Amino acid sequence: MISKAIEKPKGGWAVAPNLIDYEKVCAGYSWDAAQRELDGLPGGRGLNIAHEAIDRHAAGALRNHLALRWIAKSGEIRDFSYADLRLLTNRFANLLRRLGLSKAERVFALAGRIPELYISALGTLKNGNVFCPLFSAFGPEPIRQRIGIGDGRVLLTTVALYKRKIAGIRASLPGLRHVLLVGSPEEIRAIPNTEDFGQLMNEASDDFEIPQTDPEDLALLHFTSGTTGKPKGAMHVHQAVVAHHVTGRLALDFHPGDIFWCTADPGWITGTSYGIIAPLTNGITSIIDEAEFDAERWYALLQKQKVTVWYTAPTAVRMMMKIGTEVIRKYDLRHLRFIASVGEPLNPEAVVWGQEAFGLPIHDNWWQTETGGIMISNFAAMDIRPGSMGRPLPGIEAGIVRRREDGTIEEIREAGVEGELALRPGWPSMFRGYLNEEERYRKCFAGGWYLTGDLARRDGDGYFWFVGRADDVIKSSGHLIGPFEVESTLLEHPAVAEAGVIGKPDPMAGEIVKAFVSLKPAFVASDELRSELLGFARKRLGAVVAPKEIDFIANVPKTRSGKIMRRLLKARELGLPEGDTSTLESQ
The missing domain is CATH 3.30.300.30 (ANL, C-terminal domain)
Known part of the structure; x- marks a missing residue:
């Protein structure tokens, strides 16, 4: 176990963790109360993710606060305040209206970590359309499948990615009406049946009023692979923002003034839920690095940008471990307060290595594309048991279950017994279905539980431990x-x-x-x-x-x-x- 008494001397808890009394907060937790932390659209017109992430801040004291700092591969920096993001996302929403998109039609994005991706995501949500990110390393066939299943109407991508991955499959996607390219005007003019993102943005108005948005309106479509059949489109609604906001504060310990860096690509749900939405709803600054992993670049970025909260992946942690701790000593990382990891179980030795390398343990957490947000976490004020997923978020009831021979579900209450990890449905970011696959969705639920497909066990103190996957993914x-x-x-x-x-x-x-x-x-x-x-x-x-x-x-x-x-x-x-x-x- 890593006691947080080890951690305190480094920063002395310059800011107190948001979740000190876990039991007390869990006992009185209410998702309705959590939603009241957000504003809702003016005039009682509903709940919209983009309003909570941008417009409410741009209309208040955080108007000129740095929202996004983008660092190009070359080292060039572009800064965006909340006011800047409001205008740019307004323009993209107006651009979509000009293209004639109807409510709930899908906008896909195939790009690396570039500003246009973040602007298009939030502008799409403003206009009542559905944002569907694609991982830029996908080949043509996975891209074709996902755009086809999602019935994509608009695709935002770059000139280079279009030439390599879209041009050859464009004819097989008759429903894709518009392709918006990021690049030089000269290059774009040479590519038929495409449109210049920059030109359309320059022509669009800065003024936009978010239309009435029901909390259950479809907002995000994230594709996840199954062991058989085609990719599944997990559908998330605008009410998911409640969980994004709260888990940023409780699981990632966001505080006002934080500088946050999520290394995940927005092509995956972590890069959307926590690389875009959660930091913005909490009114903090996000760092976006266009480049791929390079240990020295990362350490220099942590130092120069004075990152306080860092969310990364076990693969990156293992790569840093391979290089060793000596290189870290060259950098001043005293501002770093909290490190978290997600994507797969974090090896116990990696948790301990974080303490050695950074003076901070690395906090693992668990969630899925289907859950939309963090469900189980090692919290900032809680002792860490290396190798454990941690304990459930307030408002989340997790259990270990087994299927009886008659198909019914039995909860396993004994500590240390392996079974399937299950969650009680009802949290705001729970997926609302698989696109056009109702039966596939229904099979995820039984006996009053959402069955995650992951095998786990729970110890006597309520910590959960990942065992393996119940399927072949x-x-x-x-x-x-x-x-x-x-x-x-x-x-x-x-x-x-x-x-x-x-x-x-x-x-x-x-x-x-x-x-x-x-x-x-x-x-x-x-x-x-x-x-x-x-x-x-x-x-x-x-x-x-x-x-x-x-x-x-x-x-x-x-x-x-x-x-x-x-x-x-x-x-x-x-x-x-x-x-x-x-x-x-x-x-």
Whole structure:
């Protein structure tokens, strides 16, 4: 255990943590009271995420407060006050009206961490449209699937990404009416059927009134992968802002005047919920770094920008651990008060390493795309048990359950017993469905619980501990990857007869994608063919999703009904017991 008595001498709690008396706050917690911390739209016209994140601050004392500081790869800095963001997001909302978008139509964004992405996200929400971020490292096929499933009407992207990933699939997306490009006017004019984001923004008005917004109006569409079938579009509503706001204050310990850095890409839900919404609703300053991970750049940024709260990922922590602590000593990080991590379970040694490297433990927390916000956390004032997810947020009831043989759900109350992690429905950021897949959504709930699909246990003091996933979804460097998506792409290669994909444990990424391939009779396994398949998958899927390893096998194990037995593939790969193989196609 890491007692917070260790932490206090560094900063002496220059600001007291927001959640000191956990039991007392939980006992009297109310989501209705939490919503009253926000303003709501003027005149009682509802609740809108963009109003809570920007306009209410721009109309008050925080008007000129720094909201976003963007740092380009080159080191160039662009600052945006809350007043600046209000005008720019007003312009984007007016731009969407000019394009004729109706309420709830979808706006997709495929871009790295650039200002235009953040402006378009918030402007989309202002206009009553639905914001759908895409990870910029995706290949063309995952992008095509998601825009198609989401029925995207507008896509914001850059010239470079359009040429590499959109041009070849544009004809297969007839519903995509407008593509807005960020880049030089000369480049954009040379690309047919696209529009200049900068020009349209310059022509748009600064004045915009957010229309009436019901708290249950659809606001965000985040895609998450499943073990079978196509990606799932998890739907979140404007009321989710209540949880974004509160969890920023309670789980990430936001205080007025904080300088916050979330390293996550907005293509994933962490980069939206906590890279965009939560810091802005809390009226603090967010740092946005366009560049990818580089330890020395990161430490220099922490020092120069005087970051106080830092939210990052276990993969980055492990990479920093590999480099060692000596390089950190060159930097003055005395302003750093709180470090948190999310994306996959944080190894116990990483929690302890944070204490050694920064004088602060790294606080793990747990949540999912479907939960919309942090559900279980190691809080600033709470002792840390390295390797634990922490304890549930106020307002969240978490439990460990098992399915009985008759399909009913039984809660496991004994400490230390493994089961499925479950949550009582009703928190504001709970997803409201999978787009166009009502049955798939209903299967997530049983016995009065939302079933997370994660296996966990709870100790006698109420701390939760992650055990593993109940399904086959691969978690690599914090990214959820559906094996079916990878298998489907490999099957498009003329040499591949069957493919099965698993997550293979990796000390840096948590898991890497590994594929097992059986070949058609006319083809022979070779290193050359393996390299060809790796390159084929990487080109189609992108580096994050594509397999890192491929093995050739005679047959991919399947059940008699044709379902790939990924569990068996994984057991054989890791030398584990194969378990029940009674349903195997051939023994």
